[in-house]
Amino acid sequence: MDRGCVKLPGTIQETQKVWLGRRRFITYNYGRVMVVKKKTAKVEAVALDAENLHKLLASLSVDGGGDVVGQVAQTLHSCLELSDPVQQIQLVKKAGSQLEALSEEQPDGALLEACLHTLALVYTSLQPKNPLRRAIASALGSVPAWLRERTVDCLCACLSDSLSNSGSDKHPHIVDTITACLDGFPLVLQFLHRRLGEYLHQNSGLAGRHIAQAQLMHSCLAAVKTSMLVVQRSQEAISAALQAEQRHREVEDTLSSLLSCYVHILADEEFIQSVQSTAGMAVVLLIRSAMGSSDEVAAVVCSLLQGSVQGLDLAPQWLAERCVGLCTSGRPPGVSLYLCHGVLAMLSWKAALPGPQWEQLLLLVPNTLLDLDVSVKESSTALVVARVLTLWSGAALDCLQGASQPCSPRLLQSLGGGSEMHRHLLEHIYSHWEHPLDGVRHQTRSLFHNLLLLHQHTNPSTSDPTEDSYITELTQSLLGLEWHMRGKYGSLGCLVELYGAGYLLSIQPHLPSFLLGLMDDQNLAPYASDLLERLFVSHKAQLATDTAAATETTEDWMELWHGTWVTPLLQVLCRARLDQTTYILDYFLPKLLRCSPSSLAHMVHALQDTSPCSTGKDTNIHPIYM
Known part of the structure; x- marks a missing residue:
């Protein structure tokens, strides 16, 4: 396991809590203050098998350690002998204080190694919400700087052993532990690929077993999310490994195997929407991680959205071979939907577009979604389409607002009011603003608002709405519609928000x-x-x-x-x-x-x-x- 990509648990605090008494905290979280009741967490004692417990106790009894190291070992030895979790927490905190006081002059032999190994092994064996695990995380995070590297080595060794020897029932727990502790390393991706492969195989035999399927979907979603987290945190390491002469084949094989799992999930309608949507994001993330942010990335993704293999020749061979499975003529409609979501979520649109292929990709997304919208029958899918369209309008706004140079005339014309794209999007809004789902109606209102903003940014010279023929025609059209259409009110409200009440009153x-x-x-x-x-x-x-x-x-x-x-x-x-x-x-x-x-x-x-x-x-x- 690559110890250079491991972080000690519990070392980053995103919130501060101040005790108020009576099991209440005041929590400072990113500048917001809220008073919350402290939930009583379930405290469980260390539960190791007899063999591991015997080995740990024996290792902590080794002679030859210095006085301070010996005190740490004695504290941990006493902790393992107890069965009361509250007393164990107190002893772990004591051991953490003793470790923090260690100096480099102290002997650093086998006894100190045994202390670190004990903490790491117990940490990986406990459930995430166990207060005892949090106490151990604090102890591991409080070691002095000169001891941090050795602590990381011990943690990596324990996790590597878990990856290799644990049964499938322990995999969700290991995934949670990886998420808490690790920034990313090839071995974890290999492990996640194996787990996903097992989940895909298990899913084929669970037809009709709804509870088992639901549990499997949860595990699969956790594995896909964790693999994305590892890839995101390992961007530089992946790029360097793919360019290296020796390790690139191993990394390519690992990423290729992982991509095949994502592709399988995308194309298999047996998986629930949340898993498929996450897999769509994972596919785009992996393409970006392997190819960077060049124009070729946009060309490859465009090919996937269109279901064409023509642009895949720009991708590395291993990546193109896996993506071919998404370019079949009979693929489910959801593939395009979830890939569109991935394009908007995993690619950056907050600056000028790198090249013409990116412009094509930005304009291809709404057209793809609108084509899908015609055939959508399920309300849940209609909600996803509406959300992704709103995401697209936000990405287009980010592109126009963040561009340091003027965008191309083609892009400005396509995003401006009166264009064919605007007309189709307005048709979508009018056909969905009476949808029975509140979420769909809300998304159509947000989309209408963003379309007005897009028009404003593409026509900055026309600030007076009365002099803008597109806005005046749109307003007259809305006012001329029947007033029993509930969506009409929200759209008129958007006009009021952007142009003021005086405009409508005039x-x-x-x-x-x-x-x-x-x-x-x-x-x-x-x-x-x-x-x-x-x-x-x-x-x-x-x-x-x-x-x-x-x-x-x-x-x-x-x-x-x-x-x-x-x-x-x-x-x-x-x-x-x-x-x-x-x-x-x-x-x-x-x-x-x-x-x-x-x-x-x-x-x-x-x-x-x-x-x-x-x-x-x-x-x-x-x-x-x-």
Whole structure:
């Protein structure tokens, strides 16, 4: 095992906790503060087989160690003899303090080696959430700098032994241990390939055994994720090994075997979506790790998305041979979907694109997804397609915003409003904004918002929406649609967010009254009230900004704001029956007063200055406020 890629467990702390008493902590996590209850973890004692326990006890009894080393050995010897896990934790902490106090002048013979081996072996045998394991991790992480390399050697030896000798039932535990301790090394990838191969073989014989299949899927997902983690942390080591004259064949064989497992998972519809989606990311990650970030990488991935072998000749032979399996004409539609997800998740889009193949890849992803969208029938798959399309729009924005040089005219034209791609994406949005799944509706709204941003970035010279023919046509088209379409409200809200309420009010001045008239419909009231809130909040901010640049007073623009929003509200409340105003009082009025509390006084004065307004049934609105 390559000890140069191992990190000691427990040496990196991402959060700080301060004891508050009564089993509560205040946790500082990346600048956020939250109070959480401490969960009582299950403490289990060290459980080693009799043979290993006897060997460890014997090794800790070796004579010849110095005084301090002898104290460490005696502490660990006592720890192994106990059966109370709480007492074992106390002794492990004591041993950690003793190790921390060691100096280089202390004898470093077999007894010290036995102490380190004992801690490493016990650490790898315990479950991840066991407090005793965390105590050992702290002890291993507290060794002095001069002893750190030897500690890493002991940990590597124990993990290598686990990889070689453990049964399949121990594999998930070993994968978790690797994730906690190791940055990456070829032996781990070989181990993960063997485990994945076993999982693939087992899955073929579990038809109808749902519980066993679910457990297998969980194990398979953990193995794929861990292999990705190892590859990501070993980028430099992989590149160096592939270029080396001696070791490149071994690394190529290992990566090739791992890639074959990913390809199998992608093409096998028996695997659940989460495993297949992760395998799609793993395929793209491995291609990137083997080929770098050149234009050839984009060409190879384009070939995979298209199911064509034409671009695979740019890849190394071992990689191309494995990827051929993804280029068959009868492959499942999900292969393209999960590869698209992998392209967006595992490749960098936050800067200028390296070459024309990258532009082609960026434009190929939405076209591939839209082709899939036509044949999607399952709601869960429709949700994945919607999410990946939103991811793509975010990646395209990152590309435009991060480019230090202007993008190519072809790319700008394709991403701008009015293009064929925009038209197809809008068709997707219109066909899915009434989808029964909340997640799909949310993603379509996010996609619409990002499409507007893409249009803004491709046309920076046109900042006034009234002078932008695409935006004005899109707005008129949306306003012309039936108001029973719930997705319409979210899209109009995006226009308000980006261009301000004044823009919509200039096109349809009576929009507030019209939306208030829809509030008597229980199904539409939440959507209409949300759009109204976006409008009056934006309108107030716009008026305040315009006033700051002019000579008008606050009273002047507030009078205009009241005339736009409060006056129509009072008119509706006065003229409608009480049962027709229920949703206005429940949804709209609290939001309006939250935005402008002083408007309540304006309402009272307006009602006092107005003659009683009857609905024809001897009911009026005054008692609601007075």
